[in-house]
Amino acid sequence: MTRLADIGEFEAIQRILASRVPGPGVAVGPGDDAAVLRPTEGMRVAATTDAFVEGVHYRPGDLTDLELGARLAAANLSDLAACAATPRWGLISMGVRAETPIATLVDRDRGLAQALRAHGASLVGGNLAKVQGPEWMSLTLIGECAPDRVWTRLGARPGDLIAVTGYPGRAAAGLAMITANGRAAAGAEWWTPLYLAYAAPASRVEFARALAATHAVHAAIDVSDGLAADLGHLCDASEVGVELREADWPDDPVMVRAATERGVDATRWAWGPSDDYELLLALPAEARERAVEAARAAGTPLTILGACTQLETLVWVGRDGSRRELPRAGYDHFR
Amino acid sequence: MTRLADIGEFEAIQRILASRVPGPGVAVGPGDDAAVLRPTEGMRVAATTDAFVEGVHYRPGDLTDLELGARLAAANLSDLAACAATPRWGLISMGVRAETPIATLVDRDRGLAQALRAHGASLVGGNLAKVQGPEWMSLTLIGECAPDRVWTRLGARPGDLIAVTGYPGRAAAGLAMITANGRAAAGAEWWTPLYLAYAAPASRVEFARALAATHAVHAAIDVSDGLAADLGHLCDASEVGVELREADWPDDPVMVRAATERGVDATRWAWGPSDDYELLLALPAEARERAVEAARAAGTPLTILGACTQLETLVWVGRDGSRRELPRAGYDHFR
Numbered sequence: 293m294t295r296l297a298d299i300g301e302f303e304a305i306q307r308i309l310a311s312r313v314p315g316p317g318v319a320v321g322p323g324d325d326a327a328v329l330r331p332t333e334g335m336r337v338a339a340t341t342d343a344f345v346e347g348v349h350y351r352p353g354d355l356t357d358l359e360l361g362a363r364l365a366a367a368n369l370s371d372l373a374a375c376a377a378t379p380r381w382g383l384i385s386m387g388v389r390a391e392t393p394i395a396t397l398v399d400r401d402r403g404l405a406q407a408l409r410a411h412g413a414s415l416v417g418g419n420l421a422k423v424q425g426p427e428w429m430s431l432t433l434i435g436e437c438a439p440d441r442v443w444t445r446l447g448a449r450p451g452d453l454i455a456v457t458g459y460p461g462r463a464a465a466g467l468a469m470i471t472a473n474g475r476a477a478a479g480a481e482w483w484t485p486l487y488l489a490y491a492a493p494a495s496r497v498e499f500a501r502a503l504a505a506t507h508a509v510h511a512a513i514d515v516s517d518g519l520a521a522d523l524g525h526l527c528d529a530s531e532v533g534v535e536l537r538e539a540d541w542p543d544d545p546v547m548v549r550a551a552t553e554r555g556v557d558a559t560r561w562a563w564g565p566s567d568d569y570e571l572l573l574a575l576p577a578e579a580r581e582r583a584v585e586a587a588r589a590a591g592t593p594l595t596i597l598g599a600c601t602q603l604e605t606l607v608w609v610g611r612d613g614s615r616r617e618l619p620r621a622g623y624d625h626f627r
Numbered sequence: 628m629t630r631l632a633d634i635g636e637f638e639a640i641q642r643i644l645a646s647r648v649p650g651p652g653v654a655v656g657p658g659d660d661a662a663v664l665r666p667t668e669g670m671r672v673a674a675t676t677d678a679f680v681e682g683v684h685y686r687p688g689d690l691t692d693l694e695l696g697a698r699l700a701a702a703n704l705s706d707l708a709a710c711a712a713t714p715r716w717g718l719i720s721m722g723v724r725a726e727t728p729i730a731t732l733v734d735r736d737r738g739l740a741q742a743l744r745a746h747g748a749s750l751v752g753g754n755l756a757k758v759q760g761p762e763w764m765s766l767t768l769i770g771e772c773a774p775d776r777v778w779t780r781l782g783a784r785p786g787d788l789i790a791v792t793g794y795p796g797r798a799a800a801g802l803a804m805i806t807a808n809g810r811a812a813a814g815a816e817w818w819t820p821l822y823l824a825y826a827a828p829a830s831r832v833e834f835a836r837a838l839a840a841t842h843a844v845h846a847a848i849d850v851s852d853g854l855a856a857d858l859g860h861l862c863d864a865s866e867v868g869v870e871l872r873e874a875d876w877p878d879d880p881v882m883v884r885a886a887t888e889r890g891v892d893a894t895r896w897a898w899g900p901s902d903d904y905e906l907l908l909a910l911p912a913e914a915r916e917r918a919v920e921a922a923r924a925a926g927t928p929l930t931i932l933g934a935c936t937q938l939e940t941l942v943w944v945g946r947d948g949s950r951r952e953l954p955r956a957g958y959d960h961f962r
Contacts, residue, residue, distance in 0.1 A: 319774075324779050324780055324781075348756065383675070421684070444660075
């Protein structure tokens with residue numbers, strides 16, 4: 293197996309670039325000092341960056357190299373979806389050990405590129421650095437958005453509905469099931485949807501763009517730390533609280549079955565640390581139908597979980613009418 | 628001393644952001660899912676990324692945290708200068724150990740931000756990830772360039788002059804002197820210019836932009852691997868060779884003195900691996916005066932080293948008329 297140490301940096305870059313497919317809007321692509329891109333007239337530029345570190349964001353062997361690349365793309369695509377931007381160009385910076393096979397690098401790059409291409413974006417630049425410790429990948433994704441359709445975390449108002457795409461907590465559940473059973477088991481098991489939520493998260497880019505065109509959203513954030521934590525971020529930025537109703541919570545029998553099997557409380561996955569790369573939205577009550585319709589058209593599951601309040605607290609209302617404040621604990625790298 | 632582990636990811640980010648100064652063209656700055664930027668109508672977008680890894684690109688203690696941040700900015704600014712782009716917006720992705728003091732992070736960020744601000748750019752986004760091994764920083768820098776003024780490595784023609792800014796090899800010389808004498812000695816010594824070339828490289832952004840406006844350049848590349856290696860990249864892309872004249876080589880008595888003291892051949896620094904972040908330019912003979920004038924106006928040292936040839940070789944012509952082919956060896960991470 294050919295390793296990076298065998299062929300060196302420049303030949304490795306050539307082999308990675310050989311598998312790339314040119315994307316639109318690129319005047320000067322990879323291989324020069326900088327990429328030169330053709331932005332769309334009248335649009336704003338949106339930019340985000342997210343990184344995965346070996347042993348921190350992923351355990352070697354839990355994901356294939358293609359999946360690892362695609363998941364890093366999803367993390368960044370989700371950030372652009374949360375501001376209703378259209379992904380266009382990516383730059384990938386990697387720290388790699390000299391003994392890593394070149395095929396591994398090519399697969400990670402292909403996974404990234406394929407996931408970006410599915411949403412109209414391409415890789416236009418990058419950097420390859422040697423590391424002696426854990427490997428890492430850092431993607432910067434550049435997109436475009438219409439000036440009058442940009443979503444931020446700020447703007448939710450008391451009375452706004454809170455909606456979430458997908459099934460929060462599935463990524464955490466999927467990771468727990470892979471850890472317990474190994475990824476070899478994932479493909480053919482009843483918990484495949486959980487495995488996929490972790491290994492190949494959907495990116496809500498097209499849904500976000502369609503919904504932004506209807507001006508239905510007051511504020512948005514992506515769920516990458518955990519639902520309670522990210523809902524807390526949105527509430528803090530918008531200076532509102534949220535009241536959520538257990539009765540409106542999305543049914544997720546697969547996750548409940550996994551929780552039973554693992555002996556954990558399913559709400560720990562649903563509320564706690566889980567990087568689902570789903571969207572949390574605050575929308576005025578009159579926009580409900582537009583949001584539901586846009587979700588249906590995009591094939592995106594969407595649930596209205598509750599509503600914003602004036603009190604700056606996160607309150608959970610049980611089926612029995614009981615009320616309790618939610619902990620905002622999400623994933624924090626350093627604590 | 629407060630460490631990251633003491634305050635956690637979100638408080639750390641707040642403290643870093645508190646020291647930032649907002650830059651121009653930013654509709655949504657740091658702290659949201661993505662930054663939203665206002666590009667200049669009619670301009671193209673240029674983007675590059677470069678990373679530093681602890682123990683690979685820098686040894687802890689050789690640079691202050693401010694210098695480390697500024698040097699990473701310089702690496703990226705140089706890439707944009709090499710395509711004659713105007714730097715505008717940066718995104719910084721960092722891998723940091725939990726025991727690192729927050730003051731260290733704030734200083735690195737300030738070093739980055741100050742160096743970018745000196746050339747009109749600001750930090751608009753980032754990511755903070757935990758590492759257990761060596762730390763790393765990866766910057767993506769976004770700029771703008773006029774469609775008819777973009778430089779690439781491709782376009783040098785036989786007969787073009789080859790010019791270089793600054794004094795190639797000084798960064799390698801400075802690093803060698805810091806390694807031998809410690810950085811404490813650098814400030815007040817005769818080799819301060821070498822120390823500065825390594826610790827605080829000039830960015831040739833304004834010179835590049837002024838020169839691009841005169842349409843004087845056929846091809847450009849920045850010197851980040853070493854002069855012979857990067858000249859080789861430019862020649863390969865343009866399908867030309869180069870003949871360089873020893874008699875035209877810039878006098879650099881400080882570097883020669885350091886080479887004598889260290890017992891090395893000064894040409895090893897000048898030609899070999901050295902990340903000077905200077906510019907190599909190929910320009911038509913009739914543009915010589917324009918280039919010299921632009922360099923004078925920008926206060927940028929500029930030397931014409933030789934000329935492009937049809938044969939695709941790098942030839943060194945000694946003062947005595949002797950000819951030899953230059954090795955293209957530059958810095959390769961993995962070999």
